[in-house]
Amino acid sequence: MSTNDEGLTWTGKWKIVRADLDLVHVFAPQDEISFARDPSGAGYTVQHSSSAPDARVFSTAVLRAVDGEQPSFDAVSVDYPLPLFSRHHKHRYRSLADKIEAFAQKNPAVRHLEGSIEIPCHRYPHQAQESDSDDHAVRTIRTPIRVYQFVNALEKKEKRLFVIYKPLHPSCGTNGNGTVIGYD
Numbered sequence: 001m002s003t004n005d006e007g008l009t010w011t012g013k014w015k016i017v018r019a020d021l022d023l024v025h026v027f028a029p030q031d032e033i034s035f036a037r038d039p040s041g042a043g044y045t046v047q048h049s050s051s052a053p054d055a056r057v058f059s060t061a062v063l064r065a066v067d068g069e070q071p072s073f074d075a076v077s078v079d080y081p082l083p084l085f086s087r088h089h090k091h092r093y094r095s096l097a098d099k100i101e102a103f104a105q106k107n108p109a110v111r112h113l114e115g116s117i118e119i120p121c122h123r124y125p126h127q128a129q130e131s132d133s134d135d136h137a138v139r140t141i142r143t144p145i146r147v148y149q150f151v152n153a154l155e156k157k158e159k160r161l162f163v164i165y166k167p168l169h170p171s172c173g174t175n176g177n178g179t180v181i182g183y184d
Contacts, residue, residue, distance in 0.1 A: 010035045010044055010065075010113065010149075012184055014162045017085035018093045020178040023166060026057055026119065027180045035113075038062050044113060063115035063147060070111045073153040073161070076103045081155045084183070097179040104146060104165040105177075113147040119166075159183045 013034045019027040027033075035044040043064035048056075073080055077099045083089050118140040146165045153161040164180040 009160070009184075010147075011037070014182045014184050016180060016182040018090070018097065018179075018181045020097060020180070022178040023164075023180050026117075027164070033058075033182075035063070043115065057117040057119055061115045061117050063113040063145075066109075066112050066114050066146075068110045068112070071103075071107065071150075073150045075107070076100055076150070076153075080153050081157075082153060082161070083155050084159075085181075093181055097181060100148075100163050100165060100179050100181075101177045104148070104167070108146075110148070114144065116142045116144050119143045154183060 011034070013032050016027045016029055016031045016033065018029060032049045034047045036047065038045050040062075043062045046058040046061055046063065048058050077096055079092065079095070082092060082096070085093055121139050121141050144167055146167075148163045148165065150161040150163075160183060162182045162184065166178040
C-alpha cells in the first residue's frame with residue numbers, strides 16, 4: 001500500500017455507498033473501485049468493478065496527486081463520526097454530499113487526486129429535463145474530477161471516507177456539481 005504521513009492510502013479497494021443523480025450512471029452503489037500506481041509513475045489508474053452503464057469513463061484516466069494540507073473532517077462537517085451507510089442513515093450521507101461540494105469549491109488546494117473523465121452529456125432523460133442548456137445530441141465531454149479521503153470521519157476508525165467530487169462543467173448544464181461517497 002502507498003501511505004503518506006497522515007495515514008492516507010490511495011491504493012486498495014473502495015466501496016461506493018452513494019452517488020448523486022448526475023453520477024449514478026457512472027457509480028452504482030455497492031460497486032468497488034481501486035487505484036493502482038500508473039506504470040509511468042505519473043499518478044494512479046482506476047479499476048472499476050461496476051455494473052453502472054458508464055463505468056468505462058475511467059478507462060484512460062490517470063489521476064495525479066495534488067499536494068496540499070490535509071484538512072480535518074471538521075472543515076467539512078461536525079456531524080460525525082458517521083455510521084457505515086444504511087438506508088437509515090441515507091439522509092446524513094445526502095447532507096454530507098452537499099457539505100462536501102461546498103468544501104471542495106472553497107478549498108481547491110487541499111491534498112487530493114485529480115484528473116479528467118469522459119461523461120456522456122444528455123444521454124439520460126433526467127439530464128435533459130434538468131438542463132438549462134440548449135438541447136443537443138448525446139456527446140461525451142471531458143469532465144474534471146477530484147478525489148479526497150478523510151481519516152477519523154467514520155465510527156469504524158479503521159475505515160477511511162472516500163469522496164469523488166465533479167465540479168460543474170460549463171459547456172453542458174446537465175453536468176452539474178456531483179459527489180460520490182464511499183469507504184475502504
